[in-house]
Amino acid sequence: MSNPPAAGRGQGPAIHVQGLEKSYKELRVLRGVDLEVERGCVFALLGSNGAGKTTVVRILSTLLKADAGTARINGFDVAAQAADVRASISLTGQFAAVDGILSGRENLVLVARLRHLKDPGGIADGLLRRFSLTEAGDRKATTYSGGMRRRLDIAMSLIGDPPVVFLDEPTTGLDPEARIEVWQAVKELAEGGTTVLLTTQHLDEAEQLADRIAILHQGRIVVEDTLDGLRRLLPPAEVEYVEKQPSLEEIFFAVVGADGRTPVDEEQR
Amino acid sequence: MTAHFLGDTAVLTGRTLRHVTRSLDTLITTAVTPIAIMLLFVYVFGGAIRTGTASYVDYMLPGILLITIASGISYTAFRLFTDMQSGIFERFQSMPIARSGVLWAHVLTSLAANAVSVAAVIGVALLMGFRSGAGAGAWLAVTGILVLFTLALTWIAVIPGLTAKSVDGAGAFSYPLVFLPFISSAFVPTGTMPGPVRAFARHQPVTSIVDTIRALLAQRPVGGGLWTALAWCAGILVVAYVLAGITYRRRIS
Numbered sequence: 001m002s003n004p005p006a007a008g009r010g011q012g013p014a015i016h017v018q019g020l021e022k023s024y025k026e027l028r029v030l031r032g033v034d035l036e037v038e039r040g041c042v043f044a045l046l047g048s049n050g051a052g053k054t055t056v057v058r059i060l061s062t063l064l065k066a067d068a069g070t071a072r073i074n075g076f077d078v079a080a081q082a083a084d085v086r087a088s089i090s091l092t093g094q095f096a097a098v099d100g101i102l103s104g105r106e107n108l109v110l111v112a113r114l115r116h117l118k119d120p121g122g123i124a125d126g127l128l129r130r131f132s133l134t135e136a137g138d139r140k141a142t143t144y145s146g147g148m149r150r151r152l153d154i155a156m157s158l159i160g161d162p163p164v165v166f167l168d169e170p171t172t173g174l175d176p177e178a179r180i181e182v183w184q185a186v187k188e189l190a191e192g193g194t195t196v197l198l199t200t201q202h203l204d205e206a207e208q209l210a211d212r213i214a215i216l217h218q219g220r221i222v223v224e225d226t227l228d229g230l231r232r233l234l235p236p237a238e239v240e241y242v243e244k245q246p247s248l249e250e251i252f253f254a255v256v257g258a259d260g261r262t263p264v265d266e267e268q269r
Numbered sequence: 270m271t272a273h274f275l276g277d278t279a280v281l282t283g284r285t286l287r288h289v290t291r292s293l294d295t296l297i298t299t300a301v302t303p304i305a306i307m308l309l310f311v312y313v314f315g316g317a318i319r320t321g322t323a324s325y326v327d328y329m330l331p332g333i334l335l336i337t338i339a340s341g342i343s344y345t346a347f348r349l350f351t352d353m354q355s356g357i358f359e360r361f362q363s364m365p366i367a368r369s370g371v372l373w374a375h376v377l378t379s380l381a382a383n384a385v386s387v388a389a390v391i392g393v394a395l396l397m398g399f400r401s402g403a404g405a406g407a408w409l410a411v412t413g414i415l416v417l418f419t420l421a422l423t424w425i426a427v428i429p430g431l432t433a434k435s436v437d438g439a440g441a442f443s444y445p446l447v448f449l450p451f452i453s454s455a456f457v458p459t460g461t462m463p464g465p466v467r468a469f470a471r472h473q474p475v476t477s478i479v480d481t482i483r484a485l486l487a488q489r490p491v492g493g494g495l496w497t498a499l500a501w502c503a504g505i506l507v508v509a510y511v512l513a514g515i516t517y518r519r520r521i522s
Contacts, residue, residue: 061363062362062363063359063362063363063521083365086363086364086365086366087365089363090363090364091359091360091363093356093359093360094356095355095356096356097355097356097357097359097360098355098357099284099355099357100355101287101288101291101292102284102287106287110280110284111364113280114277114280114281114361114364114366115364115365116273116276156360
């Protein structure tokens with residue numbers, strides 16, 4: 001997985017979206033979305049349920065046609081050059097898209113074969129190790145916990161080193177420990193230079209992971225900036241003395257122990 | 270991407286075939302119902318049915334084979350439905366692969382799974398006294414008709430597989446298909462049926478297909494019925510294929 005990102009890399013920003021519109025019958029989900037994501041950036045698309053985040057991701061990953069507007073991924077137009085776009089991206093959808101009847105290893109080998117890579121078995125073993133799934137590798141994916149399924153899902157998305165990765169609500173439905181595992185995986189991805197567009201409705205997730213954050217509201221991007229930039233939108237911080245109660249999450253980890261990384265054998269039970 | 274069509278389809282077919290081999294119960298379930306019907310008709314009703322042939326099991330086997338295929342394809346719809354639900358279908362569609370290979374993999378798997386079920390049913394029929402002196406050519410023709418019939422029904426199955434909202438919905442379409450042979454010449458000659466029923470039975474696809482297979486296995490001349498049977502299979506195949514294509518493009522643009 002240390003290969004440089006896929007060849008045929010275009011010029012300019014990794015993701016460029018202009019005036020994107022999409023309606024489902026009467027419902028105008030997207031009313032002119034503009035976005036630009038620099039290469040190597042982790043970009044969070046923040047919005048409440050039904051804000052249209054998934055619609056954006058589906059259009060960018062060539063699963064849905066926009067009514068109006070243009071979108072270019074890695075320099076390729078999603079409508080006119082869909083095949084090139086698909087060669088540049090990887091999609092991790094809202095639900096872990098793994099084949100439950102196959103083992104974790106077979107899932108990885110399958111994707112490596114479909115991407116026409118050499119040594120699918122070696123790639124699979126490497127990813128199993130990287131995502132702490134080696135011991136579970138030969139078990140059917142249906143037997144995995146939610147966090148393990150998600151890790152396998154993300155591992156499948158990394159095969160072939162696509163320069164742009166979409167993560168649609170990657171931690172929805174996960175327990176706090178699994179969520180931190182996924183965050184760790186995303187951080188490693190970003191360190192490797194991959195451009196990541198992630199959608200989330202959890203503010204803390206955007207805060208943890210993203211270089212830049214855009215808020216999608218009523219079909220438009222209402223604000224887009226770095227976290228610090230967004231903070232400056234509010235009046236300057238006032239100093240107050242507040243008795244700091246531990247958050248439930250802090251209590252949870254204090255009781256469960258560790259930094260959220262449960263030993264592998266523990267989790268697989 | 271078309272250069273990869275064969276390779277990608279082979280890889281994807283390997284995946285769906287594993288789904289079949291890892292749930293052998295689906296093959297057994299597919300074969301059990303037709304075998305039960307065969308036992309019932311041969312050993313309970315058969316004695317009272319006058320077909321004009323020496324052996325009733327020889328007479329009704331073609332219809333049983335069609336029932337086997339009609340119930341087998343509901344698992345194709347089920348497997349496709351599961352792919353849609355789990356999101357793996359969208360994962361494949363967002364990858365740089367030959368996109369239609371995903372559907373073809375399900376279709377080829379359907380052919381393989383139904384071939385196993387049909388062979389199992391023929392095996393039981395042999396135990397029950399089914400005999401045919403048909404030569405290799407006739408068997409090849411029977412195989413060809415059954416493959417065409419399976420392809421036609423499989424492309425029908427693709428439609429609910431892509432659109433169903435629930436598992437039950439994905440499988441429900443096959444019930445009328447399983448039932449169709451009962452209102453045909455599959456179990457009794459159509460001559461004894463009352464007028465409107467007889468008219469329906471004589472002109473629906475199953476009768477011509479069953480009559481053709483029966484004639485081939487009994488080494489009788491097939492006559493013009495062969496062309497009617499082939500026309501039905503090819504016609505259903507083309508219509509189902511086109512409709513499945515439209516459904517597919519609506520689901521995934």
